[in-house]
Amino acid sequence: MKATDYRLTTGSLREVSTVGVVCGLSAGYAGTILTASDILRRAGDDADGGLGVILGVVASVFILIALFVAALVISNGVDTVIAGRRNQLELLRLIGASSSQLRSSLTRGVAKVATIGSVIGLVAGVVAADIARVVMVSRDVLPDIRYSYLPPSALFAAVVVVGVAVCATLVGTRKTLSGAAVTGGRATRVWLRHSVAVILIGFGALLLAGAAVLGENGSTEGFFAAFFGTAITATGFLIGARSIVPSLVAGIGRLLGRTPAAMLARKNAVADPARTTRSTIGLFIGVTLVTTVIAGMTSLRTSADRWDLTAAELVEQEKILSMTTWVLVGLIVISVVIAAVGFMSTMSLTVIGRTREIGMLRAMGFTARQVRQTITLESVALSGTAMLSGLVLGTLYGAIGSQSLIGAMTPGFPIGLPVGAFAAIVAGTVVLVVAAALPPARRAVSVTPIDALAVV
Template identity: 40%
Template sequence: MSARDQLLEHRPSILVAALGTTFGVALLGLTHVVEQVVAASAVSSSVTVTGLLGAAASVFVGLALYVAAIVTSNTFATVVAGRTPTIALLRLLGSSARDQRRAVAREGLVVGLAGAVIGILAGVALVVVAVRVLVAQGHLPDLAYSYVSVVGLVPAVAVVLTTVAAAWVGSRRVLQVTPLQATDAAQDAPLPGRSRRVVRTVIATLLVVGGGLLLVAGVVVGLADPTGVLVAFAGGVLSFTGVVVGAHALMPAVLHAVGRAFGPSQVARLAAENAVRHPERSTRATIGVVIGVTLVTTLSVALETLRTFVHTLEQDPTYAAQLDQFFSTTLLVVAGLVGFSAVIAAVGMVNDMSLSVLQRRRELGLLRAVGSTAGQVRRMILLEATQMALTAIVVGVALGVVYGWAGAQALLGSVNDGALIAPTLPVPLLVGLALTAAVLAGVAALVPARRATSVTPVEALAAR
């Protein structure tokens, strides 16, 4: 495969790397600008202010890189699965599995560098435009701003490193490809061994149970001391890590339940079965979106619950209105920042769905050959994408509500005389997520559906 073909195959990964770099460079660049404004104002607490800004920016950049790494790893795993016959043929001709894996890792380096360069240019351009607009509107003083700092370029380096690492992790399936597979048309690499899946499940269970107990402990401690939120935070991190590790067992079960809601028609049944027939592939396509939706929902529920609680205590209408505006602005900003990770994950889902359809050309050709129409194939793919998008959002919202309420309860329980506080659900967010599911499903199915029906049944059946 030529370098040009490899870059074309990894276009979504380059986009993910570019988005992550753009977000990081722009956020740290704007933080650098604010630091300059604070320093010019001669505020005595400027060191504290800039320190807090840097810490907050680092957290959001870290979240974006975390999701980008998962998406990139999933993408490379899917690409490697589609190359099984080619890799097996190279193995048959004498190439070792480690040589093939190193080749995939080099592709990750090229992808990371390409995305980082694009992201640096786009991020710096966004900062320059934003500052010029804010200065023109009088929101910022007209200073001789420096738009780029050494720290501001850290996200670019981090993206390259995480992309290479994600490519290495995603390419581990190369080690499972045998030369014998060159003699058939296998499209998917072998699934992980049963012992490996059992170990992953056990580790995930321990993390979820242990994290859940810490989460409960944080809520209980929070009834008497607001520092319980720290215990709850640790429990949330551990339990959510367990969910991610054990996604191979969780997501197919939820996908099956959601798929049954689509009805008993033949197309609906095929879509539901396809979504769970390859659990690893379905998990790769959905787990990134689950992470993004969980983060957004957690912060939204926590802030909404906090706002509702403060309103019950505040008797001054004017001050209550100011607090309401503050919470609304904070919610929009934080949801926007964390929501960027959901955008990256959505790109990953679209890419995985597209690659999945490409690898199933023979299967789709067989459906056309036995009488399925092009319209039925398109509807089946759309239902598969809808099933995955709905499942990811349902799981993410459910986890986010639990984590958001637990955090707010652990923080406010002692102020509320040790009583439990009901969670406040942000209705606009839930409506927005429902619309997002519809749009994401449509986008994820659009290109794959066109590709699936653009070839004749004979051509598809002849594909290897």
């Protein structure tokens, strides 16, 4: 076996199959959206319209968000695989394999899986958009003109997806595969990261407060202040997430009870702060985005009911706002799906990596039911933190965004609380907990304590 063979680091490409799924989802999403925007642009040129251009610009933002979430998921997933094979990798280092050789083998394997997933996803996304275009042309919804079957932008997006996967792999394993970590200057880096996070969050909060004031005064600059305030505070939260998220997870974990299973779940949830953060942050971003859009549009709809409009105008306004809401949610939801896939994969891989620990617990008297409870409660702590934090922050962002637009037209501070949407998010989180916890829990208790303790 060559030193650069991927089997040295991953064992098999099935271990990084999540990379292929995530890349397929990302490429399929980008292919569908970019092909649709190209179709609308060509149809718009024929009718002198700009809907395709607008969709392309808006979609680019959400594609970048999806790629960012995908990078977090891939980085965490690959790092989890490598952490689970630490003993084998240490043995390879002892017999002469260098860290660069191991990283090269891993990168080759990930690039191969990412390429396969991206190609499949791109083809599926473009074909779906083209089929929709053929149907709409046959029904005279779109003009019968010459369209592109595969826009260059969609092909470029698939290449970018593969590049993101490779970069995320290199970043996620830079410590795991580089031997002993260099500790010098760590305290300085942590202090600097905290300082930058506090400054960004503080400055962004000032912009958000200014956006609310500008909106109350009827200034059109309020929305831009709200946008940049949201972006800056979100960046601050992401930079400081390594310190914020584990504390939140630990806090949620204390609510799970004081049974042995609950206490062990709380410990496991924060055992690796970096992995805890990366596992949770993707879901947090997705829930925050969805909540921001739905809460903001709910605020606008509630405020519109108070305006001096005729019944016909109110119906038209409601139709426009509802359509806008669903379009934006549709653009965002892929990020939530990617984060959910990554969360389930991480839970499964971490449980596999703790096979020996679970065997020791079983040998000491833990029942199969307690093991299942431990894994389920750990999933609850992680996903519950993402859900609650995302709901709170998203509601705040949505309210300020709405205030910046119609504050002068509506008395008070509009806060959208879409109970149905919130219930759907909570229900989705429950489903995610079950999907993420049950398969690894079933696998964990199916191994006898003796076999589990024999795992190296």
